[in-house]
Amino acid sequence: xxxxxxxxxxxxxxxxxxxxxxxxxxxxxxxxxxxxxxxxxxxxxxxxxxxxxxxxxxxxxxxxxxxxxxxxxxxxxxxxxxxxxxxxxxxxxxxxxxxxxxxxxxxxxxxxxxxxxxxxxxxxxxxxxxxxxxxxxxxxxxxxxxxxxxxxxxxxxxxxxxxxxxxxxxxxxxxxxxxxxxxxxxxxxxxxxxxxxxxxxxxxxxxxxxxxxxxxxxxxxxxxxxxxxxxxxxxxxxxxxxxxxxxxxxxxxxxxxxxxxxxxxxxxxxxxxxxxxxxxxxxxxxxxxxxxxxxxxxxxxxxxxxxxxxxxxxxxxxxxxxxxxxxxxxxxxxxxxxxxxxxxxxxxxxxxxxxxxxxxxxxxxxxxxxxxxxxxxxxxxxxxxxxxxxxxxxxxxxxxxxxxxxxxxxxxxxxxxxxxxxxxxxxxxxxxxxxxxxxxxxxxxxxxxxxxxxxxxxxxxxxxxxxxxxxxxxxxxxxxxxxxxxxxxxxxxxxxxxxxxxxxxxxxx
Ligand code: HEM
Numbered sequence: 453x454x455x456x457x458x459x460x461x462x463x464x465x466x467x468x469x470x471x472x473x474x475x476x477x478x479x480x481x482x483x484x485x486x487x488x489x490x491x492x493x494x495x496x497x498x499x500x501x502x503x504x505x506x507x508x509x510x511x512x513x514x515x516x517x518x519x520x521x522x523x524x525x526x527x528x529x530x531x532x533x534x535x536x537x538x539x540x541x542x543x544x545x546x547x548x549x550x551x552x553x554x555x556x557x558x559x560x561x562x563x564x565x566x567x568x569x570x571x572x573x574x575x576x577x578x579x580x581x582x583x584x585x586x587x588x589x590x591x592x593x594x595x596x597x598x599x600x601x602x603x604x605x606x607x608x609x610x611x612x613x614x615x616x617x618x619x620x621x622x623x624x625x626x627x628x629x630x631x632x633x634x635x636x637x638x639x640x641x642x643x644x645x646x647x648x649x650x651x652x653x654x655x656x657x658x659x660x661x662x663x664x665x666x667x668x669x670x671x672x673x674x675x676x677x678x679x680x681x682x683x684x685x686x687x688x689x690x691x692x693x694x695x696x697x698x699x700x701x702x703x704x705x706x707x708x709x710x711x712x713x714x715x716x717x718x719x720x721x722x723x724x725x726x727x728x729x730x731x732x733x734x735x736x737x738x739x740x741x742x743x744x745x746x747x748x749x750x751x752x753x754x755x756x757x758x759x760x761x762x763x764x765x766x767x768x769x770x771x772x773x774x775x776x777x778x779x780x781x782x783x784x785x786x787x788x789x790x791x792x793x794x795x796x797x798x799x800x801x802x803x804x805x806x807x808x809x810x811x812x813x814x815x816x817x818x819x820x821x822x823x824x825x826x827x828x829x830x831x832x833x834x835x836x837x838x839x840x841x842x843x844x845x846x847x848x849x850x851x852x853x854x855x856x857x858x859x860x861x862x863x864x865x866x867x868x869x870x871x872x873x874x875x876x877x878x879x880x881x882x883x884x885x886x887x888x889x890x891x892x893x894x895x896x897x898x899x900x901x902x903x904x905x906x907x908x909x910x911x912x913x914x915x916x917x918x919x920x921x922x923x924x925x926x927x928x929x930x931x932x933x934x935x936x937x938x939x940x941x942x943x944x945x946x947x948x949x950x951x952x953x954x955x956x957x958x959x960x961x
Contacts, residue, residue: 492850499538501552508544508551516697517705525557525862535846536561541580541860543694543713548581553860559869559894560847562861566900571836573911574598579835583691586719589756605908607757610744612914618664626922629656630929649950650775654681657770661762666736674732683725684763690717697945733758772830772947777923779948780824780879782939788881793931811924819884821923822895826867827879829897834861847871935959
């Protein structure tokens with residue numbers, strides 16, 4: 453059954469398909485036995501890979517077209533009565549030579565993926581296949597490097613330092629982008645009675661990261677004009693197509709599958725667009741590239757890394773995460789909007805403006821952002837290979853994994869684990885307020901725990917604190933300007949598409 457959320461604007465709205473159904477399956481797969489992890493019985497990992505070639509193809513058809521992502525995993529948890537199972541992951545033949553994984557489907561087993569002593573993160577950003585390095589100027593960029601590779605330390609260190617140096621620019625710059633974005637939304641509303649939130653915030657995400665990395669240069673004044681987001685979207689699409697489905701009518705499923713999952717797309721299709729992006733960063737990110745060179749990085753390699761981090765990691769993550777934020781806050785309804793507006797306006801008045809200090813004094817805003825990152829992380833998959841023979845522990849059993857086997861974590865099942873979170877698939881705005889902060893160690897969206905920090909020796913997102921800050925700022929600006937909003941959304945494999953249908957201007961400040 454699809455669960456429903458009741459609110460004023462959307463009488464009964466289906467939530468995405470991870471459901472109370474999921475809770476029931478996960479809870480029943482995990483009996484109420486002791487979770488003292490040292491004494492868990494050692495069990496063989498259930499599940500099978502099927503026949504070579506056919507098994508992976510059957511699994512990917514089930515995953516994309518018959519069962520769907522959440523049900524694919526939920527069905528296997530139920531069938532094997534285990535949250536650690538063997539399965540194939542897309543894309544499979546012929547793009548990935550070995551699609552076999554050990555899937556971690558609860559919050560107890562998932563964090564092994566962050567233990568860089570035990571797991572290797574070499575070329576696993578996209579899972580069991582890696583797009584050609586021709587998409588990135590011939591370089592293996594940071595996100596594909598394992599922590600044991602010296603270049604990881606060098607490049608990750610460069611990004612951590614670059615972000616730290618620009619921390620004072622973030623708040624005014626993003627507020628400026630938000631000002632432009634809300635003006636654009638209001639203009640669309642006055643013309644069409646609705647506004648395309650995703651379109652406006654894709655542009656804002658690109659503008660923000662470009663200006664942050666390029667000394668505040670507006671991309672519209674460069675060779676990119678307003679084409680930046682489109683160029684990145686096309687470049688991303690051809691790299692990630694094997695992991696996606698367009699959600700076309702059933703009749704097209706086999707054609708789609710054959711076209712996008714038989715052979716990888718060649719990088720030459722996006723070469724000229726990529727070169728435009730590269731040229732824009734090469735010309736305008738001069739201070740940033742100087743910093744990279746000072747640290748000992750080759751300028752050309754640094755620039756390809758900057759394009760990837762700005763385009764794939766930052767823009768790709770933010771443009772998907774902002775609509776998710778708006779969707780959940782929108783679904784929560786007018787009462788939450790009132791509470792948020794009250795908190796935001798009170799603190800901003802008392803602090804004399806929107807400052808970092810002010811943001812720290814908004815427990816509800818903070819909690820809402822963490823809850824959104826928990827309930828619908830923009831990057832739901834994480835992969836890593838066992839560096840050595842190791843033991844993975846779920847809540848109820850332990851499992852031996854052999855050196856070289858691929859581990860795959862499906863994050864929504866980890867962060868909606870009913871053994872960790874009460875009402876795990878309900879959006880609880882105040883979940884992380886006060887005592888609730890203790891649960892932050894189970895919020896994992898950044899490829900690490902929310903209570904830990906990115907460093908050169910781990911693979912946690914260096915943009916972790918920046919992303920949280922930007923999401924808080926979005927809420928602050930929204931509720932300084934408006935009392936409430938109404939919206940519609942369509943859920944797809946890429947995340948929600950949000951259309952704003954009404955905005956009520958702030959009645960108090
Ligand atoms: C909502 C936005 C974002 C999301 C959801 C996100 C998520 C992630 C995740 C899940 C990873 C780990 C991938 C893996 O190895 O499995 C990652 C890595 C990374 N992210 Fe982010 N990120 C976001 C924004 C940013 C921003 C704003 C930046 C930089 C300005 C950034 C830079 C990076 C880099 C460089 C890595 C590779 C880290 C490493 O190799 O150690 N990300 N991000």
